[in-house]
Amino acid sequence: MTRPEPRKDAPEVAALLAPDLQAMLAQGAAVVAAETEELHPANLADIASALPADQILALLRALPAPRAADLLEYLDEELRTSLLEEMTSSQAAALVSEMTPDERADTIEELADERADQILSALGSDARGETERLLDFDPNTAGGLMTTEFVAVSQDDTVERALERVRALARAGRREAMHAIYATDGQGRIQGVLSLRELLAAAEGTKIADVAWTDIVRVPTTADREEVARLVSKYDLVAVPVVDDTQRLLGVVTVDDVIDAIVEEQTEDVQKLGAVQPLETPYLQAPFWSLAKKRGGWLVLLFVEEMFTGTALRYYQNVLAGAISLVFFVPLIVSSGGNSGSQSATLITRALAVGDVELSDALRVMLREAGQGLALGAFLGLIGFVRALMWGNGYDVATVVALTLLLVVTTGTLAGAMLPLAFTKLGFDPAIASSPFVASFVDVAGIVIYFSIAARLLHLG
């Protein structure tokens, strides 16, 4: 078989297909290994995923161990877990021991406890100890994301000596990225950082301490993954060193894991905005009742919150009975308050998340949103006024509708803006004050405002 031609506009579609792979498997391990050698492991994983489980297992056995570990890493979590269930413990241990320490820990974490223990016991004692240490960290912290394979050189080394060490590590088949090189002192404490490029550029004979940067961005093992992501984004880093209390270098979080963390955090944020408990699994893989539970919790909470609209309407039933046409505007008024509240809540929650707004800006935000609410409310009030007249209502009802819209939109806007700030101040996640929560709160307020104005202006109730 010839090498696939460079692909022009669809580089992510592997040129090889599952039937080709099956044919190679039939020809023996050496053929598969040689013919798939140049494929990116993510592409090989895409093709392999189309095969039945026993053939994927055959493929894993046919490939050289480091390559098989790469393939396993790029498979879907669900598939990876089921494949590891079907191997013997020693086969599984041999495979995962070829992974980088952070991937190995992540892979074992996904397994059922019993299976995880079996594979851990089958690992060599060094790898086992290292994996168990990594498993102890919360997976959403720097400790849980870091790998323990990094390149540290002595700050007293010369540039040539450090470069020799880097080359030796690279030749020994170390598989972790080497984008940053860390300079440490005799106690393993981090003292400097430099890129491989800077090491290559440095004049021979220079000491590492003289070329490394001493303004080092670092995090403790307990740093939240959002904080790690923020630092990577702010400082344009490709790796963040993780240190203990004494500044000893324990590991490194690499940018690929940070990107995965950013995407997961974003999915959680979006799901909170849509009033769903964050799913831990892709949508189609989430079990039916676990999905229903995660949605039901929020729906019931909002339902109970929303019941107060009924309480408010009952309270004003005399006003209602006096002018039944007021009812026609109830959903319109309620939803206008809710929508404007959602807008503000979304804007402010996001601005807090990316650091555009801080707690100290609260007053500025309040004034700004009050202005926005008055402007938007006046505009919607005008449309509502015209619409009420068109429906044959008198100027009195139209005025009630217009005034209500002005006040409800302003209330919604202010509540939507201030609730996320209040939650932050109280130490909660501002996303809890997500748009549906604010909207339901404003719905009740809207009815109270509407009928209070109606009772006053129409002399009802």
Add this chain to the structure above:
Amino acid sequence: MTRPEPRKDAPEVAALLAPDLQAMLAQGAAVVAAETEELHPANLADIASALPADQILALLRALPAPRAADLLEYLDEELRTSLLEEMTSSQAAALVSEMTPDERADTIEELADERADQILSALGSDARGETERLLDFDPNTAGGLMTTEFVAVSQDDTVERALERVRALARAGRREAMHAIYATDGQGRIQGVLSLRELLAAAEGTKIADVAWTDIVRVPTTADREEVARLVSKYDLVAVPVVDDTQRLLGVVTVDDVIDAIVEEQTEDVQKLGAVQPLETPYLQAPFWSLAKKRGGWLVLLFVEEMFTGTALRYYQNVLAGAISLVFFVPLIVSSGGNSGSQSATLITRALAVGDVELSDALRVMLREAGQGLALGAFLGLIGFVRALMWGNGYDVATVVALTLLLVVTTGTLAGAMLPLAFTKLGFDPAIASSPFVASFVDVAGIVIYFSIAARLLHLG
């Protein structure tokens, strides 16, 4: 002054303060340059931002040109633009010519047209041509994100020769990242890729063509930044090569720009979910009326959509008049449909965005959401039934409320799930079918369902 001690838990807070910087400025350029030499430019930018504009200008003049360019790059867009307005064209040109080509183009793009032209004219002809070429690309595409400084070596070179070339480039003070090295043929077409680590690990005498990977992830200049981000995430890349139709290497998108793009895309998605047109500027910097316009457009659209609830209520006014207590449940029913629709719309839109769901899954999604809707609707219906009885309604009204909730939640769930798929199928952004849009649609449906059931079961209307 002594070097700042390693900072333990707040590495992002610079140890230096604005008054220190002012004191150094008073002592002359050499002092400032030497004392701030080790600071990460992002930290130096944080401190400088606290100074008045004339002192930031003095600081930029005091620093060596490459360092001043770094500082300028890390300042806020607004501040950077105003500083560049205050310099002479030749001063500004001298500064931006020290930036990497992609940063230079981004910086000039932010300026008013006239100022941008003045600075472009003051650049050397090479830098001007390169910048103008980059400015021609849409900033949201690979062409707009890429830098034109990358390391390409001939595929026929030996490893030593390639390494010599990399070292020479690094020593010449090339400032772009060198995480990936590209192998090209005589026509500049990309033929392989390898990491600096792989180059260092390769045995001497080997040809680059024999160690480079040929399964290269690459994009055309027109690739959307979301697509670039997806590839970086899928393949764990630190850089993506950008090629023309003939596979000639034009530039490279680096991971730091991809992270910025991911965060910006996410902000846009969240703002769409909250029914706000994406803001291009941070919340507090957005001009008041431009913000009001971006919110008002959506609010008015939703308001008009929501007016149909009034039309529906008017249509059923006889039913209403026959049983006024039905009104108390209107906001509750309407919002339950809206909330369950929002949940589905959020889940499916996000699942489409991250690739967990595809168009071909439409039937599976529909069945799943129908099931979810029935389960959640039955549960809310039960609560509503009990609540209606507690409010003193008869079994007939309670049954109407319960049946309505079952149907409305199922309708909301199905509409919320299918609209994003339908929009995708029609070639629109599924985020258009964002939760408030679906919610307003379902509000109207909810009223029709409610009063149709009431008319039938209570023999009204």
